[in-house]
Amino acid sequence: MQLCLFAVRVRMIMQRYMLKSKIHRVTITEAHLDYEGSITIDETLMEAADILPYEKVNIYNVSNGERFSTYVIKGKRNSGVIGLNGAAARKGSRGDLIIIASYVAVDDDEAHDWTAKCVFVGENNIIK
Numbered sequence: 001m002q003l004c005l006f007a008v009r010v011r012m013i014m015q016r017y018m019l020k021s022k023i024h025r026v027t028i029t030e031a032h033l034d035y036e037g038s039i040t041i042d043e044t045l046m047e048a049a050d051i052l053p054y055e056k057v058n059i060y061n062v063s064n065g066e067r068f069s070t071y072v073i074k075g076k077r078n079s080g081v082i083g084l085n086g087a088a089a090r091k092g093s094r095g096d097l098i099i100i101a102s103y104v105a106v107d108d109d110e111a112h113d114w115t116a117k118c119v120f121v122g123e124n125n126i127i128k
Contacts, residue, residue, distance in 0.1 A: 037086030063096035080125035
């Protein structure tokens with residue numbers, strides 16, 4: 001019986017979690033407590049921020065300091081809708097300003113030159 005041993009050299013690649021994109025200071029337009037938990041985002045804003053349906057996002061409520069994560073549901077295009085649904089509806093109210101952020105794992109060598117997409121809005125959550 002012959003036993004062969006192979007030495008395998010594995011290079012570990014460090015990754016960093018980087019901000020992929022954010023929608024900055026949008027206004028909550030609706031909150032539905034009796035709904036499946038999530039956040040509804042205008043499809044135009046989702047595309048501008050490179051956020052997909054069911055993608056995990058972090059929500060930072062500028063108005064009350066709440067921070068939480070949830071997933072995204074696509075809202076009507078060009079409607080300006082930003083809706084908190086289910087339990088998330090307890091974390092903010094209509095009229096509150098929030099930041100919606102998505103993150104991505106990036107190889108360390110790519111992270112040093114990383115640039116996030118930042119979407120800024122004006123009145124009625126329309127892109128500036």
